[in-house]
Amino acid sequence: MPSNCRSSYCSVMCRLPTTPKQDPAGLHSSLAVSPLLAVLRPNCSTQAEQQVAAVAAAGFRHVELSWNAEPWWFDLLLDLQRQWPLLRFGAAAIREPEQLQAIAALGLTYAMAPIATEPLLQLAQQLGITLVPGVFSPTEIHHFGSVCSGASGLVKLFPAAALGPTYWRQLQGPLAPLPFCIAAGGIAPKDLASWFAAGVQAVALGSSLFDSSNCLRPGHIDSLAPFAVAKPNRN
């Protein structure tokens, strides 16, 4: 590139608006240390407590509970945060402003959504919550990952299993730099290595984790071990 072109290119690039990346929960850095999230969808507190103990023992640090409007769910999240101070609890399946407000009141600092909307991202920013929007297409990844007001620089590729790890790898050239990606939806522990090899930074695991007794299915510990951290203590 001739030097006069380089300088005009630079002056154009410098004038492009930059969007601050809002991540008050510091998910970029905590997922860099511990890149797995467990997404639990319990029917009652007892089931949730058993599942939390199982994923904590397996080395998860990020544990999300899927939104539930019943009163026990709110008491449960307050109890869990007291009992497991080294776990980072968040909420999943958040779609409405009222849900974000309710989880902020519980002291949760991050949440994931199956969808992406700018008003929800902006509200999350005002509440000091890192909201990870659900994205699927290249246009959504670009828009909600880096361009729109309120973007946190993180996206949740959802439902990831329907796309497969090759999909994310194919975006690396045309969409570079890609946002920090949590692959979620339909992923099993045996799939972790291929998702990380495709370039995602974190993976969320839910229904594939447990058997009917709320214990981790046999064989999972070995698949999870390379990505897990030391067991946290319970209070």
Ligand SMILES: O=C(O)C(=O)C[C@H](O)[C@H](O)COP(=O)(O)O
């Ligand atoms: O809606 C959300 O915010 C979600 O977190 C979507 C999914 O519930 C999780 O990604 C887990 O999905 P499964 O591993 O298929 O159970």
